Amino acid sequence: MTTSALWQRAACFAARAHQNHFRKDGETPYFAHPASVAMTVAVVFGVDDEEILAAAMLHDTIEDCTVDFDEIAQVFNERVASFVATMSKDMRLPDAVREAAYDRQLAEGPWQARLIKLADVYDNFLSAHDERARMKHRSKIDRALAIAGDEPRLARAAAIVRGLIEPAIAADAAGRRA
Numbered sequence: 001m002t003t004s005a006l007w008q009r010a011a012c013f014a015a016r017a018h019q020n021h022f023r024k025d026g027e028t029p030y031f032a033h034p035a036s037v038a039m040t041v042a043v044v045f046g047v048d049d050e051e052i053l054a055a056a057m058l059h060d061t062i063e064d065c066t067v068d069f070d071e072i073a074q075v076f077n078e079r080v081a082s083f084v085a086t087m088s089k090d091m092r093l094p095d096a097v098r099e100a101a102y103d104r105q106l107a108e109g110p111w112q113a114r115l116i117k118l119a120d121v122y123d124n125f126l127s128a129h130d131e132r133a134r135m136k137h138r139s140k141i142d143r144a145l146a147i148a149g150d151e152p153r154l155a156r157a158a159a160i161v162r163g164l165i166e167p168a169i170a171a172d173a174a175g176r177r178a
Contacts, residue, residue: 006050006054006080007050010080013057014060014061017065018065028127030064033060033127037057038056038057044119045118051077051080052116055113055116059087059120069084082109082110082113083116087106089101111151117148121140121141125141126168145158
């Protein structure tokens with residue numbers, strides 16, 4: 001019997017963890033988001049590191065599910081768990097404090113978590129259903145790009161995110177002028 005690839009096991013784990021969760025539209029199973037984030041990392045950004053792909057699949061499990069760092073470390077490994085933990089907001093903090101703490105955590109964390117964050121904000125932007133939602137996500141993209149900084153390993157992904165969102169932003173602006 002062969003063992004599944006790390007990212008495949010992560011996909012199964014994330015699907016179970018997000019079972020009965022839906023996106024904000026109330027119809028799309030939530031698992032579509034982490035799967036899309038992992039596909040963005042692999043296909044759009046060209047990354048094939050299984051630990052990064054596994055963490056992309058799992059990136060919302062600590063924050064949104066009953067999963068903790070220790071469980072991810074035990075089922076996968078410490079490196080994957082550290083990427084996921086870096087991507088997880090401390091939901092015990094008040095909103096105003098939480099976002100700033102999260103941005104610091106990402107900025108100080110491993111570049112791999114910042115790469116996943118770029119894929120995360122890109123997917124959220126693309127799945128936004130109207131201009132207002134896209135504008136909300138645009139500020140999150142700007143924050144993620146600022147946090148990515150000038151890290152050479154993130155330069156390609158950051159350029160791709162900028163290039164992919166600019167036409168949508170231009171189309172929204174044209175729609176407002178019409």
